[in-house]
Amino acid sequence: MNSIKTLKLTGGALIILASINAWSQTSESAAASASTGATTSSEGSSKSSIRKANRALSKKVLQSLTKGGVNTAGINVLVKGSAVTLAGHVADPADIDKAGTIAKGVSGVTSVKNALTINQGGQ
Structure with missing residues (x-):
């Protein structure tokens, strides 16, 4: 049972990671990637x-969640630019909204996608 739960959580995290990487590019970044095929050391x-x-922003959000009283054991904070995605599970349903509110209050965060779910025992 625990291995199934772990596989579900891992699969969910991979899906979220894939969707974050599939965000649309701005016209500026698309033009830049289309115009040059070679990378320079400055780009690296x-x-x-x-x-x-x-x-650093991910760590800052996790620290804020911990200080705010949210158990971060089952939470992954994914950051792309200044957009934050909260993924994983929490034990208390109230922690879902609380985590989203705390994450929005962290300096440097412009948007928060809250993909937290409630951890249901016994599954």
């Missing part, structure tokens, strides 16, 4: 700095 460092900023 900017991608690296973007990933670093995304990780």
